[in-house]
Amino acid sequence: MTEQLIELNVTGMHCNNCALSVHKLLEKKGLHNILVDFAGEEVKFTKDNEASLPDIIKSIEQLGYKVVEDPALHAPKFYEKVENKFLFCAIFTAPLLLHMISPWHVLHMPIVQLLLCLPVFIVGCVHFGKSAWHSVKGGTPNMDVLIFIGSTSAFVYSLVGTIQNLGEQYQFYETCATIITLVLLGNVFEKRSVNQTTSAVKDLVKIQQVNANRIIDGTIEVISARDVRPGDVLIVNHGDKVPVDGDILEGNASVDESMLTGESIPVEKEKYDKIIGGTIVVQGNFRMIATKTGSNTVLSQIIELMKKAQAAKPPVQKLGDKVASIFVPAVVLISLLTFVLTYFITDKGLQQSLMNAIAVLVISCPCAMGLATPTAVMVGLGRAAKGGILIKGGDTIEAVADTKYVVFDKTGTLTTGKFSIGEIKIEGETPIEQVCGIIVAIEERSNHPIARSLVAELKGKPQNKVILKLVSEEKGLGMRAEDVEGNHYFLGSAKSNNDGLFNLALYKNQVLLAQIAIDDTIKPEATALIAQLKKMNIVPVLLSGDRQSRCTKVAHTIGIDEVHSEKLPDEKLSVIDIYKQKGKTIMIGDGINDAPALTKADVGVSMNDASQIAIQSARVILLNTDLQSVVKFLQISRHTLLTIKQNLFWAFAYNVVAIPVAALGFLNPMVGAFTMAFSDVVVIGNSIRLKSKRIG
Structure with missing residues (x-):
């Protein structure tokens, strides 16, 4: 069975740990060449087994993500947006926190606190619980497991206290609600920050979303660039973006190619010149014939390369991935150990033991580790692309x-690759026009800079045309050709022991016809x-x-x-x-x-x-x-790697310091949830700094 490439658009992934969960799921299903880009919301893989696509999609959605046809057209429902979930929870959490400073009696009533906390807890269960359950079931526990266990522990503890009327020391509804609300706030920050890190690809995609003026039977029809087909004749006017790649049929223009080259000076284009989709006509207008459309255009290939590049993991990330994959089980274990040691050995009571254990769960942040490398790589690649x-x-x-x-x-x-002919030395009695004709006929078939320069210089000189039926290029040697009369030619590096003046030689049927001296400029x-x-x-x-x-x-x-x-x-x-x-x-x-x-x-x-x-x-x-x-390129690469190392240091250092502090009871769960969200923002902020950082 032949391998089939599948591409899916998956929304809802917000960090590298999410991508890791999807990756492991697809690996278990026996799929190959798996590429999961959480920021670009893309999943690609090849399948050569009997695994059905609907079953794969269902499994991905059971992890808590959503497979959509086109992310640009997918408008999430009002209650699915993380920003709206945060605002909803914040409305109920605010009065819960207010009771800590307000003497207003009604806010201290357990039943009121329960009613305020319940909507937040339900949102938390839906948002974190479903993802947590399926990640555990799939053998790849994620960050949501820690949040779910921590918030549920606080809620159940408080609920038992309320039912049994055990008093205020059992009321921790505000802890449960604050954990959920602050982690959602962290998710909002993450989403916005990740959008900034992926702006380079998104900017390139926007360039593609233009209209084209297609000429049909003398009339102009406005269509989307996506609908242009090879062979279509288009008219491009002053100020337009060129919709697709092609060749100019008539007209001339100054074209801004900075999107492609980073060079701001417009390039003059005229008849027969190649034109690239996405570039902008600064002055003039022309008619063009489309040669490459859709995924074959230069811009589409750049976008595809950028997406693959962003998803490719540097070796430095492997350590982060390894730690992240065992991190959640390890934190759960540390949390249980904290509870047991605090309750049974230090004898600080159920309440303090539970709060310490919950603090360990919510202070831990594998998301920061997961975001450390990809966000820096995305910004670095984007900055390089713009240059x-x-x-x-x-x-x-x-x-x-x-x-x-x-x-x-x-x-x-x-060297510039633009050459000038210093001298053509004829060997024997072959006319110079004949030699020039043979050189042009052969070198027209080559893409080498020397060949292009020879053709450009000789085309204006008198020459006897030669019709070739076969031309081949030999790596590092030169060009071989055969004409319609059966004569064999070789044009390549000169072998004679001269002073180095002549560096090309032309042979006809193994007899030397001419030697050519060419110079290129540095x-x-x-x-x-x-x-x-x-x-x-x-x-x-x-x-x-x-x-x-x-x-x-x-x-x-x-x-x-x-x-x-x-x-x-x-x-x-x-x-x-x-x-x-x-x-x-x-x-x-x-x-x-x-x-x-x-x-x-x-x-x-x-x-x-x-x-x-x-x-x-x-x-x-x-x-x-x-x-x-x-x-x-070298400077951007060095600074990107430095940023990755800084991010990983902060992510690891944060956890190394925060977990013991929480376990010893010096941090309450609410502060833990806030600092956890803050650590993500620090890592992403450091990556975004690379956009404008001086690297010279």
Whole structure:
């Protein structure tokens, strides 16, 4: 049976512990490739067994979550919103707390306190109880178990006191109500804060939600961008967002591509230029033909990569997850132990023993641990995306920590990738027009920067056209071709022992036709980048397939000391392997020949204008070709990892200190519930700080 990919929209998950519960449930059902994103409200998995989808959905909903068709269209009922639950409970809890300072007799009556507490307790049972029960049943007890046990203990204790008329010392209705109300307040803070951490993806999704002007039989029809199909002709005017990816048929415009590259200067577009969905027409207008729509557009792929990246767990989170999974049973055990020791050994009475035990339950906060990593990762990825840096996985952030080497490809990475022909040296009597025609016909089929530059420069020169029937690209070597007359061509690295002036050679039927000397220019920011890397104690390395003389010249100009030239793709792999054994290694490249090395490195970084294979092989894509993005990426990664460690420290330290304090009776349950909610806010607030924090 073939594997089937299932995608579900699940609402109601508010932290990583919720995601963990769903993940474990799906694992038990024998499902694979499980991805649970609590912030994006998405669950993905593949199934190759007989587990029925309705049964899976029912099991998820039994955990207390809701599976909906479209979260954007799903409007929760009034009483389902956590904000409304909090306000309802607060109305009844306020007079209960008032009795502690007010001499008003009616508020001290047990029956009045019971009636005020009962609605709050019912809301708490529905909100926390259902989730707690199903999480225990599923073998993954969550935070709600602690809240439910704590509030229920206080309510039952008070109810028994009221029925048996045992007096005021048995009235703890305000404790029960306050626990529920304050935890709901914490949930409100969590929900709003998590919404802020996921704003980057949500902003990108909003960009997609535009209309398109489709031309049908000479008339303009306004449709949703979702309904555009490949081949549709669209008109885009001044101020419009481009609805989908395509090519310009006629017209010209200045287009703001900052959404994609982080570069604020508009890009001039004209006939035949590619246009990307989500970019904004600052000036001008044009007609375009849609080439990529729906999930195939660049923007959709970026959104998908962002979602996967946010859900990918850095190794630092594994410790948090491990602790969170055993945390709830451990806290329940500590709470029972607190009750037994306080009641039987210290002889402080039932009331004090119960209050200490309840305080332990409500002071504990695995939610803070669960939120520590994903919130920081989401903010870090969002900040990187807005700066034109697309990181494919949250685990990539930790992989670049303590980077020792950054290995650069030369062409198109440290250099502009825009080449000029210095000289074409003809061997034999072949006319120059014939040579130019062969070069253009072959290089038109390649995506390499050298090929694109050769074609652009030679197209304006006289040439005899050649019709090719077969062209193939060999990694790191060059292009092979065959024309309609059966002649075989090779255009690639020059092998002759010259002074390095000529770096390309053209062969026809294994006979040398011409040698070509080409020069590329170094990117203006390359020298400053290398200097910054050295300041960060990172060793820059040049690794290229180009001639030694050219590589040495570029390396000397920008300040790189370690140079590896004339390397084929498999040789590049060996070089990367050597550096990896010495320390964390990042590889930055852009060509097909770089793809294996990008995959082999600890982290592969690709330029946006790179070949598709290089982009797929890399874990980071620099949408802005400015090399300063490399430093920005390293700085954002370092600060994100620092934020994760700070969050985990505060979450662990909070529990390590708070639980013993509560067990010894120095904290009452109400203060415990408030500080528990506050600890979540501290962790999320620290993550949100990363949005605007100075990282330079």
